[in-house]
Amino acid sequence: DRPQGRGRKILPTPIKKIALDKGLEVFQPENINNEESIKKMxxxxxxxxxxVAYGQILSSHILNIPKIGCINIHGSLLPKYRGAAPINRAIINGEKETGITFMFMKEKVDAGEIIFQEKIDILPDETCGELYCRLSALSARTLSKLLEKIKSGKIERISQDNKLATFARKMNKEDGKIDWSDRGEKVYNLIRGTIPFPGAFTYYQGRKLKIIQAKFLDDYQDEADTGFPKPGMVIKIEKDSILISTGDKGMIKILRLIPAGSKELTAKQFVNGYKIKVGEVLG
Structure with a gap:
């Protein structure tokens, strides 16, 4: 159960609701690895x-309980992006495809034998939250394929090549800090890969700005020749956006943002309220 809504009330997860509606027993231990939990399992x-997305590491005592094994659904094409934030990191790193991996679990995290994988393309403007939803839907659709393999007894066990392993450590808030001197595409990937958490941010006159919607303009050409503007500079203010320079000719078009201590604003509302002007620099 998790805190949900504005009141942060403790409410059951959707899967718990379904289980209870079907009369299934629900077991929610605070520690899956203690003696009581092991006995119950x-x-x-x-x-x-x-x-799936479970917040505790299973000990060997739990891993050895099921007849066939413990199976995990991981949000990457293993052995790439082992760890807690595979979806964020794939987008941030500019990957063009990702997917899900069904694997047998072992004590070393995300290093177990692969049963099978499903690939999908990462869309050019897709955020982490959007890709998470698509991978979740793919997992649900593909689960029947896993169950058929188990039922037929035709389960593959493909060892991972540890030499190809990369790691996706857990995201923290500082991971969202924008370096405007980076290439425009790299900045845009950071913004996409941190929506909705932890959020990409910059500063304007000492105030933190969290960018929650943006577009990328590659090789931007303006009718007014601005030469090579300083990275992070406001190049143009349009009706619905603020154009910011980067370390190359790419521009970030900010559409929606949240100033520290404020509510979510459109670019137009921010311009009207904070009087930002062309030539000012973020960061």
Whole structure:
């Protein structure tokens, strides 16, 4: 159960609601690896344990309980992007494709044998939140394929090549800080890869600005020749956007943002309220 809504009330997750509606027992231990939890899991006598976005690492005592094994759905094409933030990191790094991996779990995180994978393209303007939803839907659609493999007994066990492994450490707020001297595409990938969390940010007159919607203009050409503007400079203010220079000819078109201590604003509302002008520099 998690705090939800503006009142942060403790409410059951959607999957718990479904389980309760179907009369299934729900077990939610604070520590999956203590003696009480291990005993309870053994009583269930499961064929498989399926793990999706679970916040605890399973000990060998739990991993060894199911007859077939513990199976995890991971949001990357392993062995690339092992770890807590594979979707964020894939977008931030400019990957063109990603997917999901069904694998048997072992004590070393995300290093187990692969059962199968499903690939999808990462769309050019897709955010982390949008890609997360598409991968979640793909996982749900593909789950029946996993169950058919289990039922038929035709489960593959493909060892990962550890030499090809890359790691996607957990995101923190500072990971969203924009360096306007980076290439425009790199800045845009950072913005996309940190929506909705932790959020890409910069500063204007000492106030933190969180950018929540933007577009990328490659090789921007303005009728007024601005030469090579300083990275982070306001190049143009349009009806619905603010154009910001980067370390190359790419421009970031800010559409929506949240100033520290304020509500979400459109670019137009921000310009009207904060009187930002062409030539001022962010960062």
């Amino acid at each position: 053994k009583e269930f006598n499961p064929d498989i344990i399926l793990v």
